[in-house]
Amino acid sequence: MTGPSRPAHHRSGRRHTEAAEFLRLRRRLRLALGALILVIAIGVLGFTLIGGEAYSLVDAIYMTVITLTTVGFGEIIDMSNNPAGRVFTALLVLGGMGIVAYTVLMVAAFVIEGQLHNVFTRRRMLKTIADMLDHYIVCGDTAASWYVAEELIRTRRRAVILAPTETALSEAQHRLGEFAGLTGDPSDDDVLLSAGIERAAGLVFCMDNDKDNVLGVLTARRLAPSARIIAATEQPETEGKLRTVGADAVVSPSRIGGLRMASELVRPTVVTFLDRMLREERGALRIEEVTVPEEANVADRTLESLRADAAGALLLAVRHPESDEFEFKPPSETPLKPGMTLVVMADPEGHDRLKHGFRRATGTYFRVERG
Numbered sequence: 001m002t003g004p005s006r007p008a009h010h011r012s013g014r015r016h017t018e019a020a021e022f023l024r025l026r027r028r029l030r031l032a033l034g035a036l037i038l039v040i041a042i043g044v045l046g047f048t049l050i051g052g053e054a055y056s057l058v059d060a061i062y063m064t065v066i067t068l069t070t071v072g073f074g075e076i077i078d079m080s081n082n083p084a085g086r087v088f089t090a091l092l093v094l095g096g097m098g099i100v101a102y103t104v105l106m107v108a109a110f111v112i113e114g115q116l117h118n119v120f121t122r123r124r125m126l127k128t129i130a131d132m133l134d135h136y137i138v139c140g141d142t143a144a145s146w147y148v149a150e151e152l153i154r155t156r157r158r159a160v161i162l163a164p165t166e167t168a169l170s171e172a173q174h175r176l177g178e179f180a181g182l183t184g185d186p187s188d189d190d191v192l193l194s195a196g197i198e199r200a201a202g203l204v205f206c207m208d209n210d211k212d213n214v215l216g217v218l219t220a221r222r223l224a225p226s227a228r229i230i231a232a233t234e235q236p237e238t239e240g241k242l243r244t245v246g247a248d249a250v251v252s253p254s255r256i257g258g259l260r261m262a263s264e265l266v267r268p269t270v271v272t273f274l275d276r277m278l279r280e281e282r283g284a285l286r287i288e289e290v291t292v293p294e295e296a297n298v299a300d301r302t303l304e305s306l307r308a309d310a311a312g313a314l315l316l317a318v319r320h321p322e323s324d325e326f327e328f329k330p331p332s333e334t335p336l337k338p339g340m341t342l343v344v345m346a347d348p349e350g351h352d353r354l355k356h357g358f359r360r361a362t363g364t365y366f367r368v369e370r371g
Contacts, residue, residue, distance in 0.1 A: 029110045032103040039096045040064055046092065050085040051077040068096040128180050129196045132158050137195045139186035139216055140206035141168035144232055144253050146175055148204050151278075153179060155286055156348050160195045162186050164207075187215040192223055202228035205247075210238040214245055221246025285347050287316070294338045303342075304332035313346035313353070 043064030044057070051059060059076045067089055079085045129135075135158035138149045145161075152159040153176060161181040163169040169181050184191030186205065197203065203220050205213045213231045220229055231247040233239055239250045263271050277285045292298060303315065317328045321339030344351070 025106075025110055029106040032099070032106040035099045036103045039068065039092070039099050043067060043092050043096065046088050047077055050079075050082060050088065064092075067092050068100050070097065122182075125180060125182060126194060129160055129182070129194070132160070132180070132196050133199050134158070134201040135160060135196060135199070137162055137192070137197060137200050137203045138206070139203065140208070140232075141165070141171070142206045142208050142232075145204070145206035146172060148206060149179070150176055153177075160200075162191065162195050187212065187219045189219060189223065192220060197224045197227065200224060200227050202230065205229070205231040207232075210235050210242075214238065214241055217242055217247045218245040285345065287343065287345050288313075288351050290342045290344065292336055292338055292340045292342070296336075296338050298336035298338060301336045302332065303330060303334045303336065305336075306342075313344040313350045315342060315344050317343040319343070 044060045047060035047063045048055075048057065051063075055077050063075065063077050070093065077085070079089065136152055137160045138145050138152070139162045141163050149159055149161050149172065159179065161169070161172055161176075161179055163172060163181060163183050164185065166183050169183050172181060173179070182191070182195055184194070186192065186207065197220060203224070205216045205220075207213045207216060210233050213233065217229055217231050220227065228248050229246055230249045230251060231242045232251050232253055233242060234252065234254055236252070239252075242250045260271070303318070306315075315330070317326045318330045318334065319326050319341040321337060321341075326343075327334070
């Protein structure tokens with residue numbers, strides 16, 4: 001896959017700087033609001049003591065507000081024969097006006113900065129997505145969608161998360177860290193185009209109801225006829241509809257969960273092995289598939305020429321194009337054929353080494369489908 005034209009660490013550093021500035025502004029706003037509340041409390045307390053029992057708490061609050069804002073209304077609490085009260089009022093004006101002005105400036109700056117921050121963040125995100133090629137788009141704000149995105153990020157796939165609300169996107173950022181994300185309706189043409197659907201390798205729809213998934217798949221298939229589209233469903237009767245409108249595969253999280261629990265009962269060691277493989281942070285060992293392209297020059301080439309073992313990849317099976325059958329543990333002399341799919345177990349580094357070995361052996365590039 002091709003990457004963005006600019007180094008990733010430059011964009012990351014700029015994002016961190018802008019985020020830090022925004023956080024500092026928010027801290028200053030909190031400090032200003034705290035100081036304003038303190039000044040108001042001092043003013044109310046002072047005018048309550050100055051006025052005595054003849055004046056109410058509301059009168060003290062009113063005096064504090066007109067003093068700090070200097071609006072020029074008449075005094076409710078009589079200061080004509082109260083030098084101490086006049087001194088207190090003068091000090092409150094001198095100290096409070098500055099705090100009020102600073103607070104107003106901080107509020108205005110926070111609003112403007114927040115809006116600009118959101119605008120520039122979205123523009124920068126759109127540019128990042130525009131540089132992506134063969135990426136994956138994850139649509140939804142369900143637990144399943146977060147697991148899908150987490151797996152893609154962990155195994156170094158380029159991914160765009162498309163969440164319906166800012167709250168959902170913030171939740172994803174809290175859980176997953178930094179990633180490319182947008183908000184919007186996944187069934188909207190403009191939203192999907194902003195996510196780069198015309199260049200995407202695949203999409204996943206994990207919305208919280210099947211109707212949204214059906215509409216999203218229908219829209220995505222029209223915009224990206226060749227992309228691989230996966231959809232989630234909780235209703236068995238919806239599977240046929242999803243396939244009809246263009247889903248390549250339909251997954252039921254409830255069914256998968258039930259099968260997982262049954263496996264825990266009858267084959268716990270296998271489940272533990274797969275769990276450790278999938279949850280490993282460093283190696284990220286996965287079962288991958290590599291499809292030999294139809295135009296590949298593989299005449300007189302065999303599996304041995306790929307040197308999968310030396311690359312750190314374990315060849316598990318091949319799927320022959322003419323029969324669509326799997327051959328497990330194929331012999332090394334098995335000839336390579338256009339359209340053949342190799343199923344291997346490897347970490348990202350081993351997969352890359354196998355890829356380079358394939359290039360040396362055949363003199364061609366190939367399409368990679370990762371599972």
